[in-house]
Amino acid sequence: MATAGAVIVSAGVGKRMNAAVSKQYIPVGGKPVVVHALEAFERTASVDAVALVVGAGDEAYGRELVETYGLRKVVAVVSGGAERQHSVLRGLEALLERRPETAWALVHDGARPLVTPDVVERCLAAAAETGASVPGVPVKDTIKIADANGLVAGTPERSSLWAVQTPQAFRVDLLLEAHRRAAADGFLGTDDAMLVERLGVRVKIAEGDYRNIKVTTPDDLELAERLLGKTENMGERER
Numbered sequence: 001m002a003t004a005g006a007v008i009v010s011a012g013v014g015k016r017m018n019a020a021v022s023k024q025y026i027p028v029g030g031k032p033v034v035v036h037a038l039e040a041f042e043r044t045a046s047v048d049a050v051a052l053v054v055g056a057g058d059e060a061y062g063r064e065l066v067e068t069y070g071l072r073k074v075v076a077v078v079s080g081g082a083e084r085q086h087s088v089l090r091g092l093e094a095l096l097e098r099r100p101e102t103a104w105a106l107v108h109d110g111a112r113p114l115v116t117p118d119v120v121e122r123c124l125a126a127a128a129e130t131g132a133s134v135p136g137v138p139v140k141d142t143i144k145i146a147d148a149n150g151l152v153a154g155t156p157e158r159s160s161l162w163a164v165q166t167p168q169a170f171r172v173d174l175l176l177e178a179h180r181r182a183a184a185d186g187f188l189g190t191d192d193a194m195l196v197e198r199l200g201v202r203v204k205i206a207e208g209d210y211r212n213i214k215v216t217t218p219d220d221l222e223l224a225e226r227l228l229g230k231t232e233n234m235g236e237r238e239r
C-alpha cells in the first residue's frame with residue numbers, strides 16, 4: 001500500500017471523566033493514555049507519519065511527550081478545535097503540509113490506548129476496497145430507541161448493528177473533501193466515516209477489537225489499566 005499517515009486527536013477536555021487533567025494525559029500502565037495510542041502507531045509497519053493534535057496551550061507538553069517516549073513518527077504537534085471534527089481537520093492539514101505524498105489517512109482517538117498494530121493494518125486493508133473503512137465489533141446488547149420521555153420507540157435488529165471504533169481509514173483526498181464539505185454545510189458528525197458517508201461513499205467495516213475501548217468515564221480508566229496489564233503480560237508478539 002502507498003504511504004499512510006495517522007492523525008491522533010487528543011484535544012478534548014474530558015468532561016465526562018471530570019478529572020483535574022484531560023483524560024488522555026492520565027497515566028495508565030505507567031504512561032499517559034495517549035502515549036499508548038502513539039506507541040501502537042510507532043509499531044505499525046504501514047504507517048510512516050503521525051500528526052498529534054492537542055488542546056490549545058498544550059503544544060509544548062505534546063512535544064515533550066514525543067521527546068520523552070522517543071516517538072519518531074510524529075511529524076507535527078498542533079492545536080485542535082472546539083469539536084473533535086475540527087481537531088481532525090487541523091491534524092489532517094498539518095500531516096499533509098509535512099507529508100504531501102500521504103495517500104491514506106487514519107484518524108484515531110488519543111483516548112483509545114488499547115489499539116493494536118493488527119487493528120490498524122486491518123483497517124488500512126479494508127479501506128482499499130471502497131476508499132473508507134472503520135473498525136467495528138458486533139453489538140452484544142439489545143439496543144432500544146427511546147423517545148424524549150424514556151419510552152421505547154423501537155428495537156433495531158441486532159444482527160445489523162456494529163459498535164464502531166477508531167482508527168478509521170480513508171483515501172486522503174476523500175477524507176479532506178468530506179471534512180471541507182461538512183464544514184461548509186455546518187454538519188457535525190460523531191465520527192469521520194459519517195462525513196464520508198454524506199458523499200455517497202460506502203464504508204467497509206473491518207474487524208475491530210472489543211478491548212479497543214475509548215476511555216470516557218472513570219470506570220473506563222480502571223478497565224484500561226487491567227487490559228493494559230494483561231496485554232503487557234502477553235508480550236509483544238501477540239499484541
Ligand SMILES: Nc1ccn([C@@H]2O[C@H](COP(=O)(O)OP(=O)(O)OP(=O)(O)O)[C@@H](O)[C@H]2O)c(=O)n1
Nearest residue numbers: 009011012013014015016082083084087110111
Ligand atoms: N475538541 C475535541 C474534542 C475531542 N477530541 C478528541 O477526540 C477523542 C474522542 O473524544 P471524546 O472521548 O468525546 O473526548 P472528550 O471530548 O475529551 O470527552 P468529553 O466528551 O467527555 O468532554 C479524544 O481523544 C479527544 O481528545 C479532540 O481532539 N478535540
Ligand SMILES: C[C@](O)(CO)[C@H](O)COP(=O)(O)O
Nearest residue numbers: 084109164165166190191214
Ligand atoms: C469516533 C468515535 O470514537 C467512534 O466510536 C466516537 O464516535 C467518538 O465519540 P465522542 O463523543 O467524541 O467520544
